[in-house]
Amino acid sequence: MALDEYKPQSGDAELENKELKYVGTTPDRPDGLDKVTGKARFGADLSLPGMLFGAIVRSPHAHARIVKIDASKAEALDGVKAVVTRADFATGLEGEYGFVLENVMAGEKALYDGHAVAAVAATSALIARDAAKLVEVEYEVLPHVTDVDKAMAEGAPVINAAYADASVPEGMHPNVVRHHESGHGDVEAGFAEADLIVEDTYVTEAAHQGYIEPNACVAQMGSDGKGELWVCTQGHWYVQKHCAALLGMETAQLRVTASEIGGGFGGKTTVFQEPVALALSRKASRPVKLALQRSEVLRATGPTASASMDIKIGMKKDGTITAAEGTFRLQGGAFPGAPMEFSAMCAFACYDLANVRQVGWDVVSNRPKQAAYRAPGAPMAAFAVESVIDTACNKLGLDPLEVRLKNAAHDGTKASWGPRYDQIGMVATLEAAKAHPHYSAPLEPGQGRGVASGFWFNHGGETSVSLSLSEDGTCQVSVGTPDIGGSRASMALMAAEVLGIPYENIRVTIADTATLGYNDVSHGSRVTYASGLATIKAARAAVEKLCQRAAAKWGIEEDAVKWEDGCAVPSGANAGDFDPLPLAEITATMGSTGGPISGHFEATPEGAGVSFGTHIVDAEVDQETGATKIVRYTVVQDAGKAIHPAYVEGQYQGGAAQGIGWALNEEYVYGEDGRLQNTVFLDYRIPVASDLPMIDAVIVEVPNPGHPYGVRGVGETGIVPPLAAIANAVSNAAGVRLKSLPMNPPKILEALEDQAGDA
Amino acid sequence: MTPRVQVHLWSALRRHTGGAEVVEVEAATTGQLLEALRRDYPGLGPMIDAGVSVAIDGRIYATSLSQPVTPENEIFILQRIKGG
Numbered sequence: 002m003a004l005d006e007y008k009p010q011s012g013d014a015e016l017e018n019k020e021l022k023y024v025g026t027t028p029d030r031p032d033g034l035d036k037v038t039g040k041a042r043f044g045a046d047l048s049l050p051g052m053l054f055g056a057i058v059r060s061p062h063a064h065a066r067i068v069k070i071d072a073s074k075a076e077a078l079d080g081v082k083a084v085v086t087r088a089d090f091a092t093g094l095e096g097e098y099g100f101v102l103e104n105v106m107a108g109e110k111a112l113y114d115g116h117a118v119a120a121v122a123a124t125s126a127l128i129a130r131d132a133a134k135l136v137e138v139e140y141e142v143l144p145h146v147t148d149v150d151k152a153m154a155e156g157a158p159v160i161n162a163a164y165a166d167a168s169v170p171e172g173m174h175p176n177v178v179r180h181h182e183s184g185h186g187d188v189e190a191g192f193a194e195a196d197l198i199v200e201d202t203y204v205t206e207a208a209h210q211g212y213i214e215p216n217a218c219v220a221q222m223g224s225d226g227k228g229e230l231w232v233c234t235q236g237h238w239y240v241q242k243h244c245a246a247l248l249g250m251e252t253a254q255l256r257v258t259a260s261e262i263g264g265g266f267g268g269k270t271t272v273f274q275e276p277v278a279l280a281l282s283r284k285a286s287r288p289v290k291l292a293l294q295r296s297e298v299l300r301a302t303g304p305t306a307s308a309s310m311d312i313k314i315g316m317k318k319d320g321t322i323t324a325a326e327g328t329f330r331l332q333g334g335a336f337p338g339a340p341m342e343f344s345a346m347c348a349f350a351c352y353d354l355a356n357v358r359q360v361g362w363d364v365v366s367n368r369p370k371q372a373a374y375r376a377p378g379a380p381m382a383a384f385a386v387e388s389v390i391d392t393a394c395n396k397l398g399l400d401p402l403e404v405r406l407k408n409a410a411h412d413g414t415k416a417s418w419g420p421r422y423d424q425i426g427m428v429a430t431l432e433a434a435k436a437h438p439h440y441s442a443p444l445e446p447g448q449g450r451g452v453a454s455g456f457w458f459n460h461g462g463e464t465s466v467s468l469s470l471s472e473d474g475t476c477q478v479s480v481g482t483p484d485i486g487g488s489r490a491s492m493a494l495m496a497a498e499v500l501g502i503p504y505e506n507i508r509v510t511i512a513d514t515a516t517l518g519y520n521d522v523s524h525g526s527r528v529t530y531a532s533g534l535a536t537i538k539a540a541r542a543a544v545e546k547l548c549q550r551a552a553a554k555w556g557i558e559e560d561a562v563k564w565e566d567g568c569a570v571p572s573g574a575n576a577g578d579f580d581p582l583p584l585a586e587i588t589a590t591m592g593s594t595g596g597p598i599s600g601h602f603e604a605t606p607e608g609a610g611v612s613f614g615t616h617i618v619d620a621e622v623d624q625e626t627g628a629t630k631i632v633r634y635t636v637v638q639d640a641g642k643a644i645h646p647a648y649v650e651g652q653y654q655g656g657a658a659q660g661i662g663w664a665l666n667e668e669y670v671y672g673e674d675g676r677l678q679n680t681v682f683l684d685y686r687i688p689v690a691s692d693l694p695m696i697d698a699v700i701v702e703v704p705n706p707g708h709p710y711g712v713r714g715v716g717e718t719g720i721v722p723p724l725a726a727i728a729n730a731v732s733n734a735a736g737v738r739l740k741s742l743p744m745n746p747p748k749i750l751e752a753l754e755d756q757a758g759d760a
Numbered sequence: 761m762t763p764r765v766q767v768h769l770w771s772a773l774r775r776h777t778g779g780a781e782v783v784e785v786e787a788a789t790t791g792q793l794l795e796a797l798r799r800d801y802p803g804l805g806p807m808i809d810a811g812v813s814v815a816i817d818g819r820i821y822a823t824s825l826s827q828p829v830t831p832e833n834e835i836f837i838l839q840r841i842k843g844g
Binding site for chain 2: 166167168170180181182183184210266267268270340342343346358372373374375376377416418419420421422423457458459460461462463524525526527605607608609707716717
């Protein structure tokens with residue numbers, strides 16, 4: 002289908018106005034039974050004949066020159082079949098491929114604690130781990146830096162003097178590698194109009210995506226140069242492309258199959274151990290399974306960036322924001338790419354501001370290469386901005402939701418990041434939050450309430466879908482976006498809506514890279530929007546063929562047939578008098594009436610609608626111990642249209658749960674030696690069920706004009722407001738403003754003591 | 761004749777356009793627009809190569825080089841949107 006046929010030029014180009022039968026219902030999850038019975042196969046669940054087990058040798062130093070690697074003792078160990086180092090990968094890679102390779106396997110320098118420097122394959126996992134310990138690496142230890150502000154200060158150790166791109170002004174430290182600045186209006190004039198100016202600095206620590214399933218894969222390279230890879234990933238075409246480049250292969254020679262995935266949240270949008278497993282398999286000529294330990298996941302796969310942020314907001318006595326300014330310094334590990342531009346662009350995106358300016362700095366340090374984590378860059382910016390707004394509201398005695406409503410972005414607002422908004426739901430989420438019983442419920446002594454709003458762009462991306470009908474009238478849909486949030490159910494519902502057959506008659510499969518056209522990664526909250534749109538278009542293509550078959554059977558023109566509720570019917574009285582012809586009757590004879598009936602769609606949908614959310618949190622703080630308990634939580638978010646509302650609620654609740662962890666406990670703790678101190682879940686504390694209240698989810702539906710059913714992505718916006726909403730609740734409960742995440746008991750006690758000392 | 765369209769840049773790009781945040785180039789499509797920016801302001805080349813999106817009247821086109829642009833459109837160059 003040609004691109005021009007579907008692209009949303011403007012307005013309601015895609016949006017349908019019809020009653021929906023299947024979309025908006027909550028049928029059983031197609032993957033539920035396999036997952037609860039243990040049948041679902043994840044990254045480490047595949048075994049092949051003759052399979053070896055891999056282990057990675059990692060740097061114990063935060064920054065060190067690799068002088069020499071001697072693997073002779075490891076190679077001599079009985080059962081060891083291969084050892085690889087950087088010499089076993091492609092050379093001459095530049096740009097992003099070069100950064101990815103350098104992260105996957107260190108070259109001249111180890112750049113962070115846990116950086117891979119070699120790998121071993123052996124006949125058992127135990128032998129592989131023993132052999133890894135026998136690989137002797139001689140290091141020249143170098144000075145290191147792991148803090149964002151220290152990394153950009155004069156005299157900080159230089160990670161790589163060649164990283165900075167042309168956006169960085171002269172005179173900055175070489176660790177400052179990218180720069181962003183945007184905004185509009187005159188912020189100084191705006192601040193001059195303000196009755197109150199609040200200005201402060203906020204910091205957040207890096208947090209890991211915390212997916213339950215550690216990264217794992219099984220690789221098999223043949224002597225003919227062809228390869229197979231089974232992997233838990235958010236994007237197997239990305240894996241295919243990058244592994245092929247890093248191994249020096251042609252892309253089509255590597256077939257990648259996505260396993261079930263035990264969480265990704267953005268962290269599995271890149272490669273870590275996959276190219277290493279392939280290199281080991283190529284060298285050993287046997288399949289290799291490489292499954293990371295949790296400590297490896299935390300030390301060497303990408304957490305989010307940490308941030309240091311300066312925010313200044315001017316407000317009139319009536320709550321009108323006259324100007325807003327923010328500087329966002331993000332540390333994203335030892336490679337360029339910290340999402341500081343998204344911090345900057347999302348920071349004030351919820352508001353209609355005449356004067357706004359935002360600046361971002363991407364800073365490298367001796368930490369693992371950051372990876373995306375749901376709405377990368379936005380949550381920390383919202384924490385800082387929404388905290389300052391809350392402070393201003395408290396100082397002026399204003400209701401925080403009313404102030405947000407007064408300043409809220411609406412249809413046609415010139416966004417803080419440039420363009421004017423189309424149809425958006427910011428005001429609708431605020432109105433829904435204000436009307437929710439939670440907002441007017443009384444608080445107990447020691448409790449505080451916080452609210453915050455958040456924004457995320459959402460994304461389209463390259464998408465391919467293929468759909469085929471069976472003779473019995475059932476349907477198979479092949480999509481290329483790994484199901485990280487219930488997309489198989491959503492695709493089946495959308496196909497059911499177009500075809501007019503029951504949801505249960507449709508099976509959706511995640512196809513491998515050899516059986517479907519290219520697909521962008523499952524990221525950017527794009528899957529329900531983009532793969533959903535492609536599924537609808539593919540189903541429509543099949544319906545067109547079904548109508549053609551009916552027209553031929555009835556001996557009437559093709560355009561005299563339309564599709565209604567799963568049947569071909571004459572389009573009007575003049576078309577003839579024929580009984581409705583059900584889909585299953587047409588497919589039963591399709592082999593003899595023109596051949597198999599299928600539909601497919603390949604394109605890059607560009608109509609993803611932006612999304613807003615508003616959260617309400619009640620927190621209770623123990624003033625003696627600093628312990629915090631979240632006692633009530635409500636998420637309000639615009640979904641455009643909820644295809645499967647239960648999954649949408651799950652996305653909202655998941656965002657809140659992860660936000661509670663990030664806000665209260667999760668952090669990367671580095672020692673003076675630059676080594677990560679908390680490398681297991683006993684020390685890196687993600688929330689467990691007993692830490693969480695029931696999380697109420699309110700779905701607002703302001704349709705996205707760029708999708709037939711109005712879908713907006715919902716996977717990421719839910720993580721944007723929590724840090725701020727929780728911080729506002731905790732600060733209001735404690736009676737002191739918390740400006741540093743995580744707000745763990747020692748930090749809360751310190752803030753209380755500082756306040757008492759100041760009094 | 762190819763029309764001239766106004767393009768809004770993010771502020772940090774001013775250093776490569778003689779201080780201008782809004783520039784005018786000849787272009788009828790998003791692809792022509794990016795090529796014209798590269799040609800008229802060579803300093804923008806590395807930024808464009810690093811990945812940009814084009815917003816036309818508020819709609820973000822992440823990758824399309826074939827989207828029509830006219831002098832009536834409000835056009836912004838944005839850093840390429842990625843997500844998790």
